[in-house]
Structures are given as structure tokens and as C-alpha cells.
Amino acid sequence: MTEAQQTQLQQTQHGLLELISIRAGYGTIDVLHGVSLDIQPGQVMALLGPNGAGKSxxxxxxxxxxxxxAGNLMLMGKEVTGTPPAELAKAGVCLIPEGRGIFPNLTVMENLRMITFAGVSFADVTERAFAQFPRLAERRKQLAGTLSGGEQQMLAMSRALACDPAVLMLDELSMGLAPIIVEELYEQVGQLAQSGLSILIVEQFAQSVLGVADEAAIMAGGLIQRIGAPDDIAEELTEVYLGIT
Ligand SMILES: Nc1ncnc2c1ncn2[C@@H]1O[C@H](COP(=O)(O)OP(=O)(O)O)[C@@H](O)[C@H]1O
Ligand SMILES: [Mg+2]
Structure with a gap:
């Protein structure tokens, strides 16, 4: 977050990123039927729910x-509904999509170089990436597609971090990864949050996200069904997956 953004944030009473009564979907069919979420500065929010719930x-x-x-999207108290994604990215909203959005046929260094167009120097990008994820430095010349799943996720995260986000959103961080790697990545996520970054993590099943989350929400049928402390949400998850709600 830049100093200007921090100042702006302190002047407002709002969350960092706020979705207010959002209806949205594809074509004329809404799949979100009034979703409200409020992510506070430095907060890790977990958004859980079954396949097709509307998380992505x-x-x-x-x-x-x-x-x-319908509904409103607010960034640092300012309405940004309808703002193009590139502009939101510049303002600090950063999404790592499902599947990670990296270039498999490019090396780690080349992947990192792809983001220097954003106005950040290549040296800064690599310095930041390798400080956060030393393993990537060892693999700098390797094709991204031949990295392990965990290393690919680290690369995706360092590409995202290079844009100096205010809020980082991760879609199914743990997908296809061994539990021990997921634990490692969540530790990194926890560290990032401690540095003041706000994080919204979407997961389908991974209850391990609840270990780093400050708040958790369960989504099903295009609605937030529950929101609360991670411990309370953990208990309710089973019910949601069994369709009891
Ligand atoms: N590109 C798309 N076009 C049409 N319908 C879509 C598209 N993407 C998702 N959907 C539908 O929207 C609903 C919510 O999907 P999604 O947000 O991807 O759920 P989740 O990420 O929780 O699995 C599903 O019913 C899905 O079939
Ligand atoms: Mg999804």
C-alpha cells in the first residue's frame, strides 16, 4: 500500500474492500443474489463453500x-463499481486466479519480467520475490510449467506482490497441492497479512485456511450463509457440505 493510500484509508471509516448487496452473473442470469463482504485492512478473510457456490x-x-x-463495490470508501480491472489493479486490487495465471513455457525470471510493464523495476520485482520465496531464486532459470505446484503458487504470489497490492485475492490457493505445501503457503500468507496486506482467500474444502484467517464466511447458492470467527465456521462447514442448510 502506498502512503497516499494509507492516509486515504485512515480518513475513512470504511473497510478496505467492500462488496455491498452484490448481484452479478453471466449474461442475464445472476448467480450472486445479494452478496455483502467487508475486508478490513490487514485482515485475512476466508471464503469457503462448495463448487458452484459463486466464490470465483x-x-x-x-x-x-x-x-x-446491482450493488456496490467500494475500495477504501470510494465507489469503484464498474471500474475496469486494470485500473483496479493499479489501485491495489490484485487477484491470483484459479489455475494461478502464470506462463508455463517461460522461465521463472521471464515470468517475473512480464510484470515490469506495470512500472516497477525488474530489480525490485525479483528482489521482493526472492526475499519472500527463496526457493524461487534457486529455480530462476527453470520453466514455470516444470515447477512443483507449490513453487508455481509462489511464483503466482510473487507476480501479484510486485504490483504492491492493498488487497490480495487468492482463488483456491491449495488446489492440487500436498497438505504440507499448503501449510507452508499459508504461513507465507500469514506473514503477508502481518505486514499489513489485506487478503481474501477462496477455498472449497481446505479447512487449513481457517488457521490463518481472522474471519471466515461460508457461501452457498450465491449467498453468504454464515460469517464469523474461523472456529465457529469450522463447525458449520460440514453441515453446508452435507446440504443441511
Ligand atoms: N463463464 C461462465 N458462464 C456462465 N456461467 C458461469 C460461468 N462461470 C461460472 N458460472 C456459473 O456460476 C455459478 C457460480 O460459479 P463460480 O462462481 O465459479 O462458483 P465457485 O467458484 O464457488 O465454484 C455456477 O453455477 C457456474 O456454473
Ligand atoms: Mg471457483
Whole structure:
């Protein structure tokens, strides 16, 4: 977050990123039916729910890729509904999509170089990436597609971090990764949050996200069904997956 953004944030009473009564979908069909979420500065929010619940659509709205049919998107207290994704990214909203959005046929260094267009120097990008993820430095010349799943996720995260986000959104961070790697990545996520970054993590099943989350929400059927402390949400998750709600 830049100093100007911090000052702006302190002057407002609002959350960092706020979705207010969002309806959105594809074509004329809404799949979100009034979703409200409020992410506070430095907070890790976990958004959990079964396949098709509307989690990725929610991130699509939050990152400006999907324009809601109703409701408001607020960034640092300022209305940004309908703002193009590139502009939101510049303002500090950063999404790591499902599948990680890296270039498999480029090396680690080349992947990192792809982001220097954003106005950050290549030296800064690599310095930051390798400080956060020393493993990437060892693999700098390797094709991204041949990295382990965990290393690919680290690369995706360092590309995102290079844009100096105010809020980082991760879609299914743990997908396809061994539990021990997921634990490692969540430790990194926890560290990032301690440095003041706000994080919204979407997961389908991974209860391990609750260990680093400050708040958790369960989504099903295009609605937030529950929101609360991670411990309380953990208990309710089973019910949601069994369809009891
Ligand atoms: N590109 C798309 N076009 C049409 N419908 C979509 C598209 N993407 C997702 N959907 C539908 O929207 C609903 C919510 O999907 P999604 O947000 O991807 O859920 P989740 O990420 O929780 O699995 C689903 O019913 C899905 O079929
Ligand atoms: Mg999804």
C-alpha cells in the first residue's frame, strides 16, 4: 500500500474492500443474489463453500472483471463499481486466479519480467520475490510449467506482490497441492497479512485456511450463509457440505 493510500484509508471509516448487496452473473442470469463482504485492512478473510457456490464470481466482481447488475463495490470508501480491472489493479486490487495465471513455457525470471510493464523495476520485482520465496531464486532459470505446484503458487504470489497490492485475492490457493505445501503457503500468507496486506482467500474444502484467517464466511447458492470467527465456521462447514442448510 502506498502512503497516499494509507492516509486515504485512515480518513475513512470504511473497510478496505467492500462488496455491498452484490448481484452479478453471466449474461442475464445472476448467480450472486445479494452478496455483502467487508475486508478490513490487514485482515485475512476466508471464503469457503462448495463448487458452484459463486466464490470465483465474487472474486470476479471484487477485481472488476465482472460488473455487477446491482450493488456496490467500494475500495477504501470510494465507489469503484464498474471500474475496469486494470485500473483496479493499479489501485491495489490484485487477484491470483484459479489455475494461478502464470506462463508455463517461460522461465521463472521471464515470468517475473512480464510484470515490469506495470512500472516497477525488474530489480525490485525479483528482489521482493526472492526475499519472500527463496526457493524461487534457486529455480530462476527453470520453466514455470516444470515447477512443483507449490513453487508455481509462489511464483503466482510473487507476480501479484510486485504490483504492491492493498488487497490480495487468492482463488483456491491449495488446489492440487500436498497438505504440507499448503501449510507452508499459508504461513507465507500469514506473514503477508502481518505486514499489513489485506487478503481474501477462496477455498472449497481446505479447512487449513481457517488457521490463518481472522474471519471466515461460508457461501452457498450465491449467498453468504454464515460469517464469523474461523472456529465457529469450522463447525458449520460440514453441515453446508452435507446440504443441511
Ligand atoms: N463463464 C461462465 N458462464 C456462465 N456461467 C458461469 C460461468 N462461470 C461460472 N458460472 C456459473 O456460476 C455459478 C457460480 O460459479 P463460480 O462462481 O465459479 O462458483 P465457485 O467458484 O464457488 O465454484 C455456477 O453455477 C457456474 O456454473
Ligand atoms: Mg471457483
Amino acid at each position: 464470481t465474487t472474486l470476479g466482481v471484487a477485481s472488476g472483471q465482472i460488473v455487477p447488475s
